[in-house]
Amino acid sequence: MSLDMIHVYQEGKNPAAPTLVLLHGTGGNEHDLLGLGAMISPDSALLSVRGKVLENGMPRFFRRLAEGVFDEEDLVLRTGELHAFLDAAAAEYGLDRSNMVAVGYSNGANIAASLIFHEQESFRGAALHHPMVPRRGLQLPALGGMPVFIGAGANDRICPPHETEELTELLRGAGAEVEVHWENYGHQLTGTEARAAAEWFKRTF
Numbered sequence: 001m002s003l004d005m006i007h008v009y010q011e012g013k014n015p016a017a018p019t020l021v022l023l024h025g026t027g028g029n030e031h032d033l034l035g036l037g038a039m040i041s042p043d044s045a046l047l048s049v050r051g052k053v054l055e056n057g058m059p060r061f062f063r064r065l066a067e068g069v070f071d072e073e074d075l076v077l078r079t080g081e082l083h084a085f086l087d088a089a090a091a092e093y094g095l096d097r098s099n100m101v102a103v104g105y106s107n108g109a110n111i112a113a114s115l116i117f118h119e120q121e122s123f124r125g126a127a128l129h130h131p132m133v134p135r136r137g138l139q140l141p142a143l144g145g146m147p148v149f150i151g152a153g154a155n156d157r158i159c160p161p162h163e164t165e166e167l168t169e170l171l172r173g174a175g176a177e178v179e180v181h182w183e184n185y186g187h188q189l190t191g192t193e194a195r196a197a198a199e200w201f202k203r204t205f
């Protein structure tokens with residue numbers, strides 16, 4: 001296994017706190033969510049990853065055929081790559097692989113959701129900001145009470161409310177404990193949404 005994804009690793013103050021795996025949105029990079037991560041859990045190690053796919057020069061975690069239409073073959077391949085990277089990073093940095101919490105925005109939330117859909121050992125929990133349903137028609141692994149925070153916008157045209165509702169039902173159906181935070185805005189990740197994620201984290205871990 002190799003550390004073949006561009007990333008930033010910041011050691012945490014408390015080794016027992018979950019490592020936050022930070023996953024940016026389309027056109028972002030591994031620096032974007034460091035501030036959000038530090039706000040959600042100031043004592044956690046941060047592992048922030050850059051997506052390997054480029055769309056007109058913009059980093060993403062998997063290809064899409066059009067806005068909101070995912071390239072499923074690439075999604076599955078990239079999900080496996082991220083999974084292998086997290087295993088390798090845990091070994092390299094001496095992290096507990098079973099104590100990682102994903103924090104993703106938009107495309108980064110979608111690859112985090114895809115990892116949860118595809119892998120039995122994905123994350124201990126996840127904060128998904130403006131996610132969509134990554135794939136349909138899959139049998140999800142048993143999620144055994146996995147805590148999931150979803151931040152959504154009632155006026156989000158990229159990740160519309162029906163996607164949030166369907167994703168919530170699919171995750172709950174597999175046993176996840178899902179908390180949904182609604183904002184009256186669009187696709188942006190607002191300060192109040194970030195604070196709600198931080199409160200959820202404090203209550204939960």
Ligand code: MLT
Nearest residue numbers: 026064067068106107110
């Ligand atoms: C995606 O392609 O993952 C979603 O449309 C969100 C985004 O624009 O990144």
